[in-house]
Amino acid sequence: MGILVNSRTQVLCQGFTGYRASFFAHRAIEYGTKIVGGVVPGRGGQTHLNLPVFSTVKEAREQTNASASVLFVPPEAAKDAVFEAIDAGIELIVCITEGIPILDMLRIKQHLENTSARLIGPNCPGIITPGQCNIGIMPTSIYQQGNIGVVSRSGTLFYEAVAQLCREGLGQSTCIGIGADVVSGMTFVDCLKLYQHDPGTEAVLLIGEIGGAVEEEAAEYLASVNYPKPVVAYIAGRNAPPYLRMGHSGAIIAAGRGGTDKKIEALRDAGVTVVNSPVEIGTTVRRAVR
């Protein structure tokens, strides 16, 4: 089981012929992911990695029936590429691209609102259902099949947490790196809703960090639904250095949100087991599920 992606998921790669896209698409194929083709404007009709290249996502979708797309496009082209995927009816868009202008992300968010498409990222490692489907840039060797759902804002800390789970003999159902950008697609709440109904997920691990409000939103959601599965969280950044403030708008808009203490308190109040030390993530999840 697992959520969003499995062994039948057919995946396109936008920006397919680039160096990084080629490297990770090749690795995904080796892993068993059904990459069915790529999209590069103006390069339709060619083949790359023994797969067809299309000039547009629409064409690629018509020819291949792909339901997911992974984006390795430069930040300048990211907004148009995501719009194109949404408009072509792609259901799951995984955007690896880093450095997309924030106003472009707001434009993407607004465009997503009236569709059923889901966006993971940007600036994220991607999504993996171990043993079935890997979309993104994660080091596949560390993941093991199992029953823990993992969602993380950070990439490297994500790998650290998964390594700790494996050390405790805990495999994963589906792991999602949602990215830590200010404006992004799927949030902790979106992922929690899916894990809730997934029979293959026994418990959920959230890796959050200082800033933003997605942890607070997760806490609010968990408290409101009487969540049926154990949830463990680690929040990084208790000792993050303070940044220079400029003007008053930051403090006005934050209104006390964003700090790690408030996040931890909200999650604890919602029944989440919050891990104190980053080296105790694996052991804490083990205790939570047994």
Place this chain on the structure above:
Amino acid sequence: MFVHEYQAKKLLKRFGFFFPDGEVAHSAGEARAQAERLPGDDWVVKAQILAGDRGRFGGIRKAGSASDVEKETRNLLGSTLVTPQTGTDGIEVNSVYIEQAVNIERELYLAVLLDRYQRELVLLASQRGGTGIETALEDSPDTLHRLGLSVDEAPDEAVLLELTDKMGLSGELAKDYVDTCCNLHRAVSELDALSIELNPLAVIEENRLATLDVKMEIDDNALFRHDEYSEIRERNRLHDRKFRAQSGFNYVQLDGNIGLLVGGAGLALATMDLLKLHQLEPANFLDLPPIATRQDVANACQAVLQGASVDALFVNAVGGGLTHCDTIAEGLITVHTREKIRCPIVVRFAGTKREHGLTLLKNYRVPIEYADTMDEAIEILRRKGRR
């Protein structure tokens, strides 16, 4: 990136805001000459630092003559301003803005910015502008009005007119206010700003609105589509010692003695938290770029080692994604080959290219103590890094 008041005013000029006349100056003589050129007979001399609350802490001086302008500029330039927004070390003043003084009748607050929590663009407006805005809002939060905005569609004029009512503005002033809101929204959208704050937006004696101070932050991700920012960026970077954003990595110097070279912001934050839990003090926060090259790592490592007082270096990398352990090792080797690293080095590698990274370090005889997990690394650091 933040921009100085004088830079923001220049960037905003084409959007139709009204600012009193002003010029930047970098020396007392230049300031005097600017004052003589500007209209009017009194001026304000405003320290240009990338932090707010200057007015309450001596950063804004009145001057009734050109020689006063010169004198106040001389006092300000080279001095260090400490405000609640600068941190305890304060910020050195390198330039001043000489501006024609105006008679203020009322001060308002108006901003358009990215709400990082609701993840949308918002307009914030209050009839209680000026430096005390935060406390004013704590006392009476109902004086703050918030309006969600689309990035590309202009705000609804009917809603803005309601807002003028709440601001106590009518007639020409109300019209002026609606225009200012629309201009501000357009400026944010076209300039890729994360926030533009007009505070105060003042009602001045000719019964018109004047923007007296601007705080502005630009989205670094959007620099590629704005040639006008490259000069500002270069100029400001030279004076931004503590918060360096150089060659792709973020480095913040802290008070501790354990230098940190960690791959990825999340793991870096977690590593700092772990040190603190064990009463160890990090010397820096550092975030390598997601696709780090050997040279990026070497530059970052150099910056860490040059930090105030590094007694031990902790290299923590989980290879994966786009940066692998061997690249981190190569960066370390580059630095060590140039000049031997004298402090103890604790290396923890996991994930992609761990073995290769360790082999490289061994081949180049970089003296390290190896830890397989963060736990083990902490144990070693406790022995080496205690002050």
